[in-house]
Amino acid sequence: MIETAPITTVMRALADPTRRAVFERIVSADEITVAELTRGSGVTQGAISQHLKSLKQAGLVAERPEGRNVYYRAEPEGLAPLFDWMSHYGVFWRNRFADLRTLLKEIDP
Template identity: 85%
Template structure:
């Protein structure tokens, strides 16, 4: 079986626009249950549950059962693989802009 990396899991989870909207809704709330997510999402409760499963497997949300309800909250640390990956490109573009700045100074003394 092929092992996926954390960045693959996060990107796959956030690639779907509906799932991304569910994650954003969770991130704006302190905690939220499936019924509330379903009410504002425009998709069925089953679909919301599947999206939550993907987000949970990617480490982006945590759940807290309370009686018959399950409450979800965002796990900001789950985004760390994405930030780490993007930080590599931040350095890449900073270097490129520095090179461009130097070149422009040479062209226009």
């Protein structure tokens, strides 16, 4: 069965549009700093840091400190609860559509 705590944390983390945009920028970069994420985002560095905290708690982002900088990278395994949840419902909907297809064939000879 699907674990509710991880999926809830991941969904909450990705529900916010700004946080999703931060995550997408991290995904598109090998590694990126807070300063780089802040630049051109229209969001303060403090807000970016808060978004990063939520993404880290959800397991979507990892950090690597180096000197005065902290580098962030995406953690693909963090999306596993979301993938599992969607796979579960994918099976559900495929079965329903197959049933509907059968019913429509019976109605329309």
